[in-house]
Amino acid sequence: MKVLTAFFQTIVLLSVAMTANSQSPTAPLRTIPIAVADIAPDFTLEDQNKNKVTLADALSKSPVVLVFYRGYW
Numbered sequence: 773m774k775v776l777t778a779f780f781q782t783i784v785l786l787s788v789a790m791t792a793n794s795q796s797p798t799a800p801l802r803t804i805p806i807a808v809a810d811i812a813p814d815f816t817l818e819d820q821n822k823n824k825v826t827l828a829d830a831l832s833k834s835p836v837v838l839v840f841y842r843g844y845w
Contacts, residue, residue, distance in 0.1 A: 812827060814828050815827050
């Protein structure tokens, strides 16, 4: 009986914890649109091999074209 009570108490505790975590508000993302021919701000991203790549480094080697894909897959 003690094992069954402890099991249900654990289930209730986990349910409360998951519900409380899911209701925490997230900060809205601040986005500033870039128009055609505007200068893009410098940024750093990771490539497929987890190497850091900055826009300034890429521009120092050759011209850069930014292509944005929406991730709806």
